[in-house]
Amino acid sequence: MRLQFVIPFLAVAAPLAAQTPRVPAAMSAIRESDINRDMYRMAGPSMRGREAGTLDEMRASMWLADQMRAIGVKPAGEDDSFFQWWNIRRTRVSSVSSSVKLAGRTLALWTDVSPTSNVAADVSAGTVFVGDGRDTTIDVRGKVAVATLVPSATPLRTTTNTYEYRYARQAIASQSAPLIQRGAAAVVIVADSTADIAYDGVWKIQERGTYDVIGGVPRFAAGAAPTQNLQSRITAPVLFVPRSALDAFRVNGQTLEARIRLENFETPSVNVIGVVRGTDPKLRDEYVLYSSHQDHDGVRFSVNGDSIWSGADDNASVSVALLAAARAFVKQPAKRSVLFVFHGAEERGLLGSRYHAAHPVVPLDRVVAVLNGDMIGRNHPDTASLLGIQPPHRNSTQLVQMALEANAATGRFVIDSLWDRPTHPEGWYFRSDHLPYARLNVPAIEFSTNLHPDYHTPRDKPENINFPKLTRMTQWMYMTGWLVANAPVRPAIDPGFKLER
Template sequence: MNNKIWIFGALLLSSFHLLAQDETELVKNTIKKSTIKGHIYFLASDELAGRETGTPGIDVAARYISTTFQRYGVSPVEGASEGYFQEVPLVQNIAPDAYALQIDGESVASENLIRVEGSDVNSEPEYIFLNYGTEEDFEFDGVEGKVAVVLAGQEGNQDYRFVYQASGKKSRLAKEAGAAGIVELHTENPDSWKTFQSFMGRGSSLGFESNDKSDSFFKLWVNDADKKWLEKLEKRKKSELNVTIGKEMQLPVPSKNVVGMVEGTDPDLKDEFIIYSAHYDHLGIGKANAEGDSIYNGARDNAVGVVTVMSAAESIAKNPTKRSALFILFTAEEKGLLGSKYYVENPLIPLNQMVYCFNSDNGGYNDTSLTTIIGLERTTAGKHIKSASEAFGLKAIDDPAGEQGLFDRSDNVNFARKGIPAPTFSLGFTAFDAEIGKYYHQQSDNPESIDYDYMEQFFRAFVLSARLIANDEETPFWTEGDKYYDAGKALYNK
């Protein structure tokens, strides 16, 4: 009997390897460098002017993706408009002309104050100092109705990108705790303040229209390099605040996610969906660099990500997998993950049918022997990503730059919060170093600067990973102990 079990297991393992080999050949025959290059050159061309949300360039990109879906044989999703579009009702928030913060009757200088959020506020609120505003800090019972005063970033990490990302989380925690507002003190790295002034002081931002006219939550950033205000607010704990913010205007900004699907072949597994996602927006046009280039073309970030999803769509439409596939390209990721935030609150197919979100987002690469997966070991599907990368001469590694908080800086996190396993597949990097910074959110991120031999390996690894996950009889899930493990159990009634 034991021999029979051993023989059965050996046959099963052998058949799995044969299947994986067949899938590898299928991917090789479908995913070609010339196609990848053509897509990236178009999406990151000057004619699309950096694909900023709310501009004609991003609309052209959306139409290009949707017509490519149609050509590949990807089906529209019920509830989408014009076949492949989910309308995302964004608004342009025109910042108030006037806002001010006084502490103990002394005004914070205007050059040291940035209004991030808030409209029509005139109050003298109580406050509570909450250190760096972590989840543990916000567990304090006395937050409701008060202003949370927090330090920017976290101890030991004042990288401006992390500070910006962490700030959004602090706002969310403050709102969930019932705070009246949040004041964030920037006490470190004064050079970052100049950066924030340049891209946050434009007088407007994108967001969602607030239907709650009583919502007066506000957010102010204070440059406090000499720790003057920290001294008052942290140590005295009896200072008086006076907050004044004028009225904000809102203008509608048409925007859309691009969505398509391919039904699975297995009569049981086809009710489970794998999401393949990426954001297709970028930064648009800004100040010219030394070379006179003012267009942020976003080849790596995130034309590469878009084309990984398009490549998966091409492969799966031609040769469907056991599980169904849902392809989503998000708008307004660069404006605060807005497209994915809208989708998870307004899904076109129930979220509990989405068993995995395979996101693709990129800052750049500094090692062409790797694929870097943000959250590789956080789900049970990591084994498939590793073997798929190996099949094309690459090694899959987990996030090497944990200090950057990358898992929480891309669209995958909105799905993870709902309980859906959601790693991000990225170009190979070993650190967020100067080589990454050379292209990340720079005008130099152009299609001609990319190694397309590496792209072919990378894209094939993504598509093979997708196929192996979608064909596995075992449904992927979070690794036990992950911070989203319980959310997943609740979503899927496990």
């Protein structure tokens, strides 16, 4: 990680509960040995990184259903199964019907030249070499502006993929936008030596295209999509070429023909859902919803010889924690019922949770709380985050209070509240599966131990998990659900709850 912040930990004022709640006997069913074994299976090489919409996500989903069945969790999906099926809608550049030619010579799509956005285009125009692009006296109107990549002036995002990938992506976006505003019909960005390292990564991720779910809860409020996304201002094709292509491209007046076609198709994903029924005749038709996601990033470009992006922390950590919590609830059911939902395709835009929140397997007004977790097995052993702990993200003070009481009785983590602030640069609150439920006014929180340098790289492996910490986080999540599921009165929604975007 090139850019690092040093963030002091901030303890939230501890709730002064009359007394620390008693831990149920079934807590002993949560064992580090189970968590460890399940982690090495779910994030092991045979799962191939569990990419959404592929057989690898399906394999992980079947494995989770098998585990729940063995534990004694009952199916709560469609047709008495553990599964709720839905389709991912994909849009991508067609590798079959798109083509790029320079001076009559066909370039191999992706390997010689890579589109960098899903923009359909028919361009045939002469090239003009603009160097780093900063000389605004060069007339680029109606032409194909060819620029050499220079580092972006704005700071890099701290996480996701490799440094070189982020460097290349940000430079491409910040250099191409002004050239398009100056009237370029298309832009070609030639990699420098740093971006060249990421050339394969850029095209392999771009080739996948974009993902959406039809009929899901929107991720952002209308008109409130992140404005820092330069991609949204790109209206002409932006092509990325390796550094070795510089000599071929820097000659002015060559005709570049770019015919970029898009294709749409659907591919299945699945939510895996089980239930442990409650014991109280009145309360058992209300549900505490535990949430994780089973997908990760699959097999991608290789980093240090490893191409399996295993997603051990993200999010096998919470998935195996929920299996452990399920063992405890099966051993000793609570008054309310407990629903375990493993959402598909979270990494592709919270797709599974956006679908399930819109098509819940139980009436949404019977869901008394969503306890989501995302990445709970890394960083300092004694700190953790609770997202949704403070305005404007907090939607239930009573639920937060129960989570803090549960922490006092179990993990005793120092709660880092900085990641939950609306000013935090990572926007962490908006990046996991509690969000669609919170938007529909279901009390919702997220447990996390935050980002680390291995996030969304092949280095997110089981051997980098802190298993004692993961076990304590599991105990905390379990205890929170236990308190909510047995509370005489369900947690209320705070009046005036409104997210900032």
